[in-house]
Every structure is written in structure tokens, then in C-alpha cells.
Amino acid sequence: MEIIREETHEFTEEYRIEFSYPDGGGFVFDCDKFGNILDTITSEQAQVYEKCKSNPEMKMEILDHSRSYTHPAVGKCCCNQEVALGGFTNSCCKCGREYNSFGQLLSRDDRNQREENIHEERRI
Numbered sequence: 001m002e003i004i005r006e007e008t009h010e011f012t013e014e015y016r017i018e019f020s021y022p023d024g025g026g027f028v029f030d031c032d033k034f035g036n037i038l039d040t041i042t043s044e045q046a047q048v049y050e051k052c053k054s055n056p057e058m059k060m061e062i063l064d065h066s067r068s069y070t071h072p073a074v075g076k077c078c079c080n081q082e083v084a085l086g087g088f089t090n091s092c093c094k095c096g097r098e099y100n101s102f103g104q105l106l107s108r109d110d111r112n113q114r115e116e117n118i119h120e121e122r123r124i
Contacts, residue, residue, distance in 0.1 A: 001077060002075060002103075003075050003103050004074055004075060005071075006073055009070050010068065010071065012066060012067055014064075014065040014067075015031050015062055015064055016028050017035050017062050018061050019052035022059070026052075027049075029045065037049060072084045073085045073101075075099065077092040077097055077099075078095075079092060079094050079097070081095065085099060085103055086101070087101065
């Protein structure tokens, strides 16, 4: 198998400031990690934000919505089909060959051993 795209990692940093009423409901605004509202806010949103800030009944909290994601490597099977290599084993949907996460073709013995392990785990 030829690896045609290496595994990549993506991180998105996002924060929101939430104003909530004691009985539920409230408002949420995009902000930086220090709670500063982003420049993308409209004038109407800015007015609501200022009202929320000045309302002593509302609880204010900065929420971290950052996330990371892994894009798996992709290999080209000998049948020319692209195979995402994101799992422990990865099957080609065209020819059925199975590869490990490094793009190495699994032998029948590897597959049989894996099936035996799965069946053994189900018995436990």
C-alpha cells in the first residue's frame, strides 16, 4: 500500500461567554479565552451583551469549546481504491483486503487470530 496522505492533527480554539438566569435560559457570545467579545459582534448583539453584563441576576461564565481532531492517513490499495487508516484494522471497500493503521496488509493468519480474539473476548 502506498500512503498518499499522512495523518494530520487539527486543533480549533473557541471560547464563549455565557450569561444565564438562575431559572434557566440566557445568552451566549463568542469571545477569546480572556472573555473579550470578538469583533464580529453586531451592534444589536453588543447592546444585549451590555445589558447582560449590567444585570446582577445573570451568572457569567467563560466556556471553552476548543476541540482537536485527527484526520487519518489514507493509503491506496493495490486495487487502486483509497483506504482511510483510522482504525486498528481498515478494510478496502472494493476488494476486501485489510490493512493495519500503518498501511501494512494483514495476512489471513492475522485476520484469523483477530477473529479468535474477538470471539474469546465475547465469551469472557
